[in-house]
Each structure stands twice: as C-alpha cells, then as structure tokens.
Amino acid sequence: MGSFTKWLGAGLGFTFGGPIGAAIGFAIGSFVDGFEADVFKQEQIDYNRERTTGNSDEYSNTQSGDFEMSLLVLASIVIKSDGKIDQRELNFVRSQFLGMYGKERANTAFKLFKGIVKKDVSARQVCIQIREHMSHASRLQLLHFLFGIAKADEFVSKSEVDEIKKIAGYLYINQNDYESIKAMFYDESGNAYKILEIDKSASNDDVKSAYRKMVKKYHPDKLRDLGPEHLQGAKEKFQSIQDAYQKIKNERDF
Incomplete structure (x- = not known):
C-alpha cells in the first residue's frame, strides 16, 4: 500500500x-x-x-x-x-x-x-x-x-x-469558449464559425483575425507543463481550429 x-x-x-x-x-x-x-x-x-x-x-x-x-x-x-x-x-x-x-x-x-x-x-x-x-x-x-x-x-x-x-x-x-469546444463535437451548419467564436456575418478580415486569436489560445505549447501524455488532446483541439478555418475559407473562396 x-x-x-x-x-x-x-x-x-x-x-x-x-x-x-x-x-x-x-x-x-x-x-x-x-x-x-x-x-x-x-x-x-x-x-x-x-x-x-x-x-x-x-x-x-x-x-x-x-x-x-x-x-x-x-x-x-x-x-x-x-x-x-x-x-x-x-x-x-x-x-x-x-x-x-x-x-x-x-x-x-x-x-x-x-x-x-x-x-x-x-x-x-x-x-x-x-x-x-x-x-x-x-x-x-x-x-x-x-x-x-x-x-x-x-x-x-x-x-x-x-x-x-x-x-x-x-x-x-466563459460562454464563447464553452460553445467553441462544444461545436468541435457536432457536425452542424455554422459550427465552423462557433469554433472560431464569430458570427456568420463576420468579414473575411474578421475571420482571419479570429483564426489567429484561436491559434494562440489553443496552441499545444500552452499545455507542455502537463507532460507529453496530455498533448494529444491539445493537438486535437488545435486541429479542429485548423479544420474550421479551412472550411470557411473554402466556402468563401479566399
């Protein structure tokens, strides 16, 4: 014991x-x-x-x-x-x-x-x-x-x-962070915008700015103190941000 x-x-x-x-x-x-x-x-x-x-x-x-x-x-x-x-x-x-x-x-x-x-x-x-x-x-x-x-x-x-x-x-x-993470687990219309914490009415510049902000917030390096065993989940979150941004880029063709 x-x-x-x-x-x-x-x-x-x-x-x-x-x-x-x-x-x-x-x-x-x-x-x-x-x-x-x-x-x-x-x-x-x-x-x-x-x-x-x-x-x-x-x-x-x-x-x-x-x-x-x-x-x-x-x-x-x-x-x-x-x-x-x-x-x-x-x-x-x-x-x-x-x-x-x-x-x-x-x-x-x-x-x-x-x-x-x-x-x-x-x-x-x-x-x-x-x-x-x-x-x-x-x-x-x-x-x-x-x-x-x-x-x-x-x-x-x-x-x-x-x-x-x-x-x-x-x-x-906060509510925005909660909705962003929740949207990573649902395949619904508009979820890419929720993941980036913006509205569909956001301009292309706003989308790019939101993406940069989310990359900084969810970068796996922020969890390095927890040890390598916990980095995989951080990488999954980070990939969700990448995928959401790419989806919006494809929709808007920019």
Missing part, C-alpha cells in the same frame, strides 16, 4: 488534498484490501507538510498527475449525469487513458476511476479546487475531454450537456 500512495503522490500536487484528494482516498479504499482511510489521511498530512517546508516553486504549476486526477473526478460526474453508466463511455475513458499513459499507468488510473464513480462528489467544490490551481488552457482541455466522453456513446444527452455546462461555469470558462 505504501508504494501505491508513494506512486500516487509523486505525480500529484494540489489534488492530493481537498475534495479531489478525498475522492482518491475513497477510490483506493474501494479496491485495496485492508486499506484504512486514516493511512491515506496521514500520507496527505505528511505530503502537505513537505510542501510547506520545501521549495514552493516546485508546486507552482499543475503536474501531470493533477490533471489526471481532475479528469477522473470530473469524468465520473459527467458519466453519471444521465442516470446510468454506459459501457461505451467507460471504454472511451479507458482508451483515452491507454493512449495518454500506456498500459500500466492506464490500468491504475482506470481502477481509480471505477472507485471514484461510486462516490457522490460535489462538482462545484471540485471545480473550485481546480480553478484555484490550474491554468485557463488546462481547464479548457478538461472541458474538451468531457465532451469526448459524453459523445462516446454516439448520443449526448441533455443532462450530460447541462452537467458539462455547469462544470464550465464553475471552472470560470
């Missing part, structure tokens, strides 16, 4: 405590025989003491494990929002973990995820913890992942959209 919490703490910063840390502790207890919550709480106390007495700069950025645990908790909330847990959604989460982390780490993450799903977690409290420690670019990436989960069963229910929108609000992601 000690080696497991040591592995867990090695990749974590702010998520080792607070409501996310509580969810992690609950999840570990759901699949580790003989686990006692007090043991994990002591690990958290010791870890936080090290943070207080150590070099604070070491914890100034979100670590790869922080993003991972934030994903696990928010994904569990979205998956349960329509009143059922669809196997296709679980498969999507697992496949994403495999792609990002490799088999060994993905198996551990998914085992944690299945434990977290069993716990009722406050979306608001979790999001408050995330937004206090995570950059805007990282929060946008979380939202992108959540829409991917919701779409995994080929149907995004109203309850799932409502939950993701609520999470976006708690994360201080």
Whole structure:
C-alpha cells in the first residue's frame, strides 16, 4: 500500500488534498484490501507538510498527475449525469487513458476511476479546487475531454450537456469558449464559425483575425507543463481550429 500512495503522490500536487484528494482516498479504499482511510489521511498530512517546508516553486504549476486526477473526478460526474453508466463511455475513458499513459499507468488510473464513480462528489467544490490551481488552457482541455466522453456513446444527452455546462461555469470558462469546444463535437451548419467564436456575418478580415486569436489560445505549447501524455488532446483541439478555418475559407473562396 505504501508504494501505491508513494506512486500516487509523486505525480500529484494540489489534488492530493481537498475534495479531489478525498475522492482518491475513497477510490483506493474501494479496491485495496485492508486499506484504512486514516493511512491515506496521514500520507496527505505528511505530503502537505513537505510542501510547506520545501521549495514552493516546485508546486507552482499543475503536474501531470493533477490533471489526471481532475479528469477522473470530473469524468465520473459527467458519466453519471444521465442516470446510468454506459459501457461505451467507460471504454472511451479507458482508451483515452491507454493512449495518454500506456498500459500500466492506464490500468491504475482506470481502477481509480471505477472507485471514484461510486462516490457522490460535489462538482462545484471540485471545480473550485481546480480553478484555484490550474491554468485557463488546462481547464479548457478538461472541458474538451468531457465532451469526448459524453459523445462516446454516439448520443449526448441533455443532462450530460447541462452537467458539462455547469462544470464550465464553475471552472470560470466563459460562454464563447464553452460553445467553441462544444461545436468541435457536432457536425452542424455554422459550427465552423462557433469554433472560431464569430458570427456568420463576420468579414473575411474578421475571420482571419479570429483564426489567429484561436491559434494562440489553443496552441499545444500552452499545455507542455502537463507532460507529453496530455498533448494529444491539445493537438486535437488545435486541429479542429485548423479544420474550421479551412472550411470557411473554402466556402468563401479566399
């Protein structure tokens, strides 16, 4: 058990405590025989003491494990929002973990995820913890992942959209950013304009200006601190921006 919490703490910063840390502790207890919550709480106390007495700069950025645990908790909330847990959604989460982390780490993450799903977690409290420690670019990436989960069963229910929108609000992601990321997962008329956060009435110069702005906002380099395992999702977002711009260019022939 000690080696497991040591592995867990090695990749974590702010998520080792607070409501996310509580969810992690609950999840570990759901699949580790003989686990006692007090043991994990002591690990958290010791870890936080090290943070207080150590070099604070070491914890100034979100670590790869922080993003991972934030994903696990928010994904569990979205998956349960329509009143059922669809196997296709679980498969999507697992496949994403495999792609990002490799088999060994993905198996551990998914085992944690299945434990977290069993716990009722406050979306608001979790999001408050995330937004206090995570950059805007990282929060946008979380939202992108959540829409991917919701779409995994080929149907995004109203309850799932409502939950993701609520999470976006708690994360201080504005309406334009929310609609832009949402449009990346739908093939509907006008979505290319939504992705670039402009109206169809925008001039060609406005389209070009919006494209440059979105390229800057969603450039994968903004997520390099999260580690290479999380860059694929950033590249998918970036490609959506490229595709939307190309579609508008083709329509307008400029």
